[in-house]
Amino acid sequence: MNARKLIDRAARALRECRCLPAAAAVVAAVSLVALAGKGTQALAADPAATAAATRVAFDTSEGRIVVELRADKAPKTAANFLQYVNEGFYDGTIFHRVIDGFMIQGGGFTPGLSQKPTRPPIASESTNGLKNVRGAIAMARTSDPNSATSQFFINVVDNNKLDYPSFDGTGYTVFGNVVQGMDVVDKIRVVPVGQRGPYGDVPVxxxxxxTAHIVK
Incomplete structure (x- = not known):
């Protein structure tokens, strides 16, 4: 699928997602939609623990994916992600949006497509110099660059259009990369997908x- 078709497809996903606030006003055609839950708890991560715990394993139904975090480049994002990991937030969630030739997105929904409540959003760190290359993990968000909460995506190709300053002047915050299990990512990216209610590109x-947990 070429870039133009991917952009059109992502734009359709925005229009179809009726629970996205003011979806019609979103101008970023490749926006990686992270539907914002209501935050209930402020971020309180230990910076020392964040720096030391650099790898996280996702044990998925398709196999294990291990990502190495770049707390040196995206400290707030890495701390936020690790707090969700340590709370067990990601356990039992799904990759709810899969687009071959683009990315796989997860971290916010149960298998029944119920959205989990999140903490308040964090500030963008997209100017950190890290790129949305194949295997990079980045935060999903709405058209507001400072709206990322729990949802993330893994790039399955080099997506330079998502890098700062990007098409919308901000870009998407990369905070790590896959160091093990890219073959699992590639298995996920080609699973059959379809429409479920207002959501498109959902694995059948x-x-x-x-589980998602820190590995030493």
Whole structure:
């Protein structure tokens, strides 16, 4: 699928997602939609723990993916992600949006497509110099660059159009990269997908994150 078709497809996903606030006003055609839950708890991560705990494993229904975090480049984003990991937030969630030739997105929904409540959003760190290359993990967000909460995506190709300053002047914050299990990412990116209610590109058979945990 070429870039133009991917952009059109992502734009359609925005229009179809009726629960996105003011979806019609969103101008970023490749926006990686992270539907904002209501935050209930302020971020309180230990910076020392964040720096030391640099790798996280996703044990999924398709196999293990290990990502190495770049707390040196995206400290707030890495701390936010690790707090969700340590709370067990990602356990039992799914990769709810899969587009071959683009990315796989997860970290916010249960297999029944119920959205989990999140903490308040964090500030963008997209100017950190890290790029949305194949295997990079980045935060999903709405058209507001400072709206990222729990949802993330893994690039399955080099997506330079998502880098700062990007098409919308901000870009998407990269905070790590896959160091093990890219073959699992490639298995996920080609699973059959379809429409479920207002959501498009949803795997027909749920791709579940059984657990997400720190690995030494």
């Amino acid at each position: 058979t749920a791709v579940v994150i059984k």
